Amino acid sequence: MSTTNTPSPAPSYPAQVTGMDILVRALKMVGIDTMYGLVGIPVTELAYLAQARGIRFVGFRHEQQAGMAAATHGFLTKTPGVLLTVSSLGFMNGLTATTNATVNCYPMIQISGSSVREPIDLDQGTYEGLDQLNVAKPLVKAAYRVNKPEDIPTAVVRAYRAAISGRPGGVYLDVTTPCLGAIMNAADADKLFYEPVDLCPAMPPAPDAVKRAAQLLAGAKKPAIIIGKGAAYARVEGLLKQLVETYNVPYFPMSMGKGVLPDNGPLSALSCRSTIMEEADVVILAGARLNWLLSRGHGKWSPDTKFIQFDIDAEEIDCNRPIAAPVVGDLESSLTAFLAEMSKLKTAADPAWVPGLQAETKTKNAKFEARLTANAAVQPMDHWTALGAIKPVMAANPDVILVNEGANTLDDTRDTLDMALPRHRIDCATWAIMGMGMGSAIGAAVATGKSVVAIEGDSAFGFSGMDFSTACRFNLPLTVVIFNNGGIYNGVGVNMSGDGDPAPTTLDVRARYDKMGDAFGATTYYVTTPQELTQALTEAIASKKTCLIDVQLGADSGKESGHIGYLNPAALETIKV
Numbered sequence: 001m002s003t004t005n006t007p008s009p010a011p012s013y014p015a016q017v018t019g020m021d022i023l024v025r026a027l028k029m030v031g032i033d034t035m036y037g038l039v040g041i042p043v044t045e046l047a048y049l050a051q052a053r054g055i056r057f058v059g060f061r062h063e064q065q066a067g068m069a070a071a072t073h074g075f076l077t078k079t080p081g082v083l084l085t086v087s088s089l090g091f092m093n094g095l096t097a098t099t100n101a102t103v104n105c106y107p108m109i110q111i112s113g114s115s116v117r118e119p120i121d122l123d124q125g126t127y128e129g130l131d132q133l134n135v136a137k138p139l140v141k142a143a144y145r146v147n148k149p150e151d152i153p154t155a156v157v158r159a160y161r162a163a164i165s166g167r168p169g170g171v172y173l174d175v176t177t178p179c180l181g182a183i184m185n186a187a188d189a190d191k192l193f194y195e196p197v198d199l200c201p202a203m204p205p206a207p208d209a210v211k212r213a214a215q216l217l218a219g220a221k222k223p224a225i226i227i228g229k230g231a232a233y234a235r236v237e238g239l240l241k242q243l244v245e246t247y248n249v250p251y252f253p254m255s256m257g258k259g260v261l262p263d264n265g266p267l268s269a270l271s272c273r274s275t276i277m278e279e280a281d282v283v284i285l286a287g288a289r290l291n292w293l294l295s296r297g298h299g300k301w302s303p304d305t306k307f308i309q310f311d312i313d314a315e316e317i318d319c320n321r322p323i324a325a326p327v328v329g330d331l332e333s334s335l336t337a338f339l340a341e342m343s344k345l346k347t348a349a350d351p352a353w354v355p356g357l358q359a360e361t362k363t364k365n366a367k368f369e370a371r372l373t374a375n376a377a378v379q380p381m382d383h384w385t386a387l388g389a390i391k392p393v394m395a396a397n398p399d400v401i402l403v404n405e406g407a408n409t410l411d412d413t414r415d416t417l418d419m420a421l422p423r424h425r426i427d428c429a430t431w432a433i434m435g436m437g438m439g440s441a442i443g444a445a446v447a448t449g450k451s452v453v454a455i456e457g458d459s460a461f462g463f464s465g466m467d468f469s470t471a472c473r474f475n476l477p478l479t480v481v482i483f484n485n486g487g488i489y490n491g492v493g494v495n496m497s498g499d500g501d502p503a504p505t506t507l508d509v510r511a512r513y514d515k516m517g518d519a520f521g522a523t524t525y526y527v528t529t530p531q532e533l534t535q536a537l538t539e540a541i542a543s544k545k546t547c548l549i550d551v552q553l554g555a556d557s558g559k560e561s562g563h564i565g566y567l568n569p570a571a572l573e574t575i576k577v
């Protein structure tokens with residue numbers, strides 16, 4: 001007798017998802033489409049999953065640079081950039097960038113895997129064990145830990161809102177290894193998701209505050225406006241244009257406020273900083289803080305200057321100087337209300353104020369141009385020779401985003417290159433830090449799809465140079481221009497001990513950075529004359545490829561600390577052996 005073996009039906013289990021699935025879906029739920037990071041235990045599969053589900057993953061060689069990219073992404077898109085790091089050292093490397101983002105008011109979220117809690121809380125030691133949440137807390141705008149997969153969507157929405165609301169900043173989101181690996185029924189997980197309403201609500205100012213500010217400006221004889229990177233971030237160039245043109249208000253841009261209104265427009269007072277600080281009677285601060293960059297070595301305000309401050313953060317008001325008319329709210333709402341109020345008032349500006357500034361601008365700019373021309377023949381090139389060669393190329397390519405860091409390379413480039421468009425200059429910003437170059441350049445290229453030129457001192461490039469290879473792997477239209485003067489500040493430092501070691505500021509003026517670029521398949525140039533530099537940069541930008549130009553400067557070009565030597569506790573000349 002034969003029996004038929006009918007297979008018993010396969011047991012049916014409910015479909016399951018992991019914490020990582022939920023995290024990726026939660027990020028997509030709030031609109032995240034790009035992630036910067038560096039993988040390893042416990043986040044490798046998370047990155048693969050994100051990539052598979054349509055979130056672009058840009059993998060770096062150092063977490064700090066991935067973080068600089070995420071921060072720049074946040075600044076340029078007005079949505080949080082996302083950084084993914086591994087536990088302990090990876091987390092800490094990334095935290096530098098998240099902290100820098102917080103100082104600069106850039107929205108970003110650092111998501112880091114972390115160890116199981118128990119051995120951390122009992123201090124027993126474990127693989128890459130660190131109490132990351134508590135390390136991050138004092139350095140970021142907000143920090144959260146998520147321990148259960150059920151909490152992930154809430155945690156992501158909270159992190160997003162914290163990064164973007166009020167004054168933007170860096171947020172830390174700690175996700176434990178057990179949470180990433182935890183398993184849930186898919187049907188239960190589905191119920192966790194929802195459409196968050198109004199992720200970045202408008203914050204209109206109080207009408208009385210707007211009225212007070214408008215009355216102050218209307219009565220001003222010599223008004224001026226300082227445009228900071230908060231205005232660049234807030235995308236209020238249209239409203240600012242209307243304000244300055246309707247009321248004939250000269251503007252002075254802070255470094256990353258350059259281009260919000262054109263640097264060489266008729267009302268630009270870019271070359272008249274001291275005159276504004278000494279003579280303006282009413283100064284509007286639009287997304288700019290009255291911090292160290294607007295005091296001490298950077299000029300001295302007249303004691304009679306009255307300020308109108310537009311800022312989203314009420315705590316910023318009065319923090320260094322009394323503010324006569326604070327307007328707390330988001331810049332778009334505030335400027336809209338302010339313009340409406342201004343239209344009801346008569347103004348009283350001194351008709352000689354703007355023509356006076358325009359005359360001063362003309363004289364100063366002519367002097368500056370004469371210096372560039374005079375330096376055109378200097379050999380080996382100095383910073384001005386090189387910048388004179390770069391200036392016409394950048395002017396012909398106004399939509400290229402400029403990333404800039406260094407000491408003299410930063411200061412002299414800022415002074416030389418006019419910006420015509422908003423959010424096209426990204427630099428060391430409020431902390432004046434070195435080591436933001438490759439990350440910011442990559443973030444700018446990825447976030448906008450535009451071409452980027454990074455002008456880097458040789459010392460500055462050293463902090464992030466390895467991540468030039470990331471730009472190469474992702475085929476980004478980035479040209480890195482390295483001003484090689486062989487040192488921090490310059491390459492002529494002297495070791496006073498005579499033991500033959502390099503001086504503390506000495507690097508290598510003969511280093512061939514272009515050969516580093518060759519290693520990763522970039523198009524590279526080594527240039528020693530301004531003509532070669534002009535041609536190389538023109539070609540490089542037009543190619544839309546990843547390029548590196550090693551610009552050979554003389555070792556004696558550049559001075560200690562560039563424009564901020566006054567911050568050193570003593571001058572080098574006072575050191576006695």
Ligand code: ADP
Nearest residue numbers: 167228229230234254287288289311312330331
């Ligand atoms: P800068 O260095 O260019 O002077 P800061 O970073 O010092 O600029 O200042 C930027 C200011 O802009 C911060 O005080 C921040 O609170 C403010 N800010 C940022 N975003 C907005 C916004 N959307 N509306 C109003 N103010 C903003």
Ligand code: MG
Nearest residue numbers: 458459485487
């Ligand atoms: Mg140097």
